[in-house]
Amino acid sequence: METNKPLLKVESVSITFGGLKAVSDINIEINKSELIGLIGPNGAGKTTFFNLLTGVYEPTDGIILLDGKRINGLAPYQITRKGISRTFQNIRLFNELSVLDNVKVAYHSNAKHGIFSSMLRLPSHFKGEREMEKEAIDFLKIFNLDPYLYEKAKNLPYGQQRRLEIARALATKPSLLLLDEPAAGMNPQETEELMNLISFIREKFDLTILLIEHDMQLVMGVCKRIYVLDHGQLIAVGTPSEIQNNPKVIEAYLGEEVS
Template sequence: MSTNKPLLKVDNAGIRFGGLKAVSEVNLELLKGELVGLIGPNGAGKTTFFNLLTGVYVPTEGSILLDGEKLNGMAPHKITKKGISRTFQNIRLFNDLSVLDNVKIAYHTQAKHSIVSSILRLPSHFAGEREMEEKAIDFLKIFNLDDVLYEQAKNLPYGQQRRLEIARALAAGPKLLLLDEPAAGMNPQETEELMNLIALIREKFDLTILLIEHDMNLVMGVCERIYVLDHGQLIAQGTPVEIRNNPKVIEAYLGEEVS
């Protein structure tokens, strides 16, 4: 599934806020088609690292490349167009819009009709809108959300809101999907359903996925490789078995040295 050339290459990347190093000297590679975990204790710098990848923060050191193209300093919306989409630890939806409209908004990043045609309400505008709506409805069927198309997002149960957020991120047509604690707040059944969904979308959309998660059963169950951050620095990487038995990782989580 993967090739030798990394889709994402992070080379000694980091960021300072004043004199504080929030993330420092991170080296990370993702090959096309991989599903990789990023774990670490609270405050380890995981979400800050996601913010570097998506242009919310600009690295003060190192470089970030997607398909060989440097992303440093690129605006978030341009990074989205280049092929990186993300979800958030705290779900961010357009709460007062329908499920369908939340996904249609994401499809607008791929719209073929021009701004001029939209302003002038030309036939190409209406044809483009119909096409996006049909695509969005078909897309939402994959996530079992086609029976709530016209519900406001805020009225959905928590598990469905999380699925909608993932669906919206995928509708932008990414090469790389970043999932920031997708199982947060979920019960065991919802978490198991999420594991199955992640495996499905990876296979169906030929995606590369980087996953931040505190639920170790989920991480160990779906990820091929895992990186571990602590105090803004990578302390380990390897397979789930290697990470589970790594003394540095155990020490970071338990706060005590392992003999």
């Protein structure tokens, strides 16, 4: 792989709903191991853009390349297998399943034992399941969720549910992780812990992360570069300092938050 090739390249991507352009002519490049922010006011098109990256929507125009290969037009599960995983603004866990089973479900997307060994209950199926469970438990220890292995996901405190959702997304072994407002609903202490967690997982798993977030302290604290959307259009890109002092961004979004 060329060292100067971006992991994600979005070229002139637009999507139209009923004649209205929700996202218009977006160009973004993200290099391997970068932690990038995506901000903008409500309705700016941020989550729509995530849905384009993950195959929920297909662009009306433009190309999305992951590691140099076109992914728009693929189904969401195919894009997950290619290496993009995400969390959601509203937590989406399997509430009635245990913490352990939530992560094991994600591991199944990369299971080594096939469907026939599972259907026929062959030894390879049981061996694969044991290996998967051990890997999932070891993984949950990293997120300090091992005390809750057999607890139903719905019974976890809110901050721990957020951790579990991130852990489940990482269990698919992505190269690019999309975090959609992970600090939503968190108190200041939980947000600070989340900042540390995001930085930790990026380094430990050598991940590339694209982060949507309204909490400016979090964005400015962890992101090296930030893209700004407004009314579906990209209006600025730069370092946290450059974004804080950009007149277009201040007018569209930040206001007094930059002081």
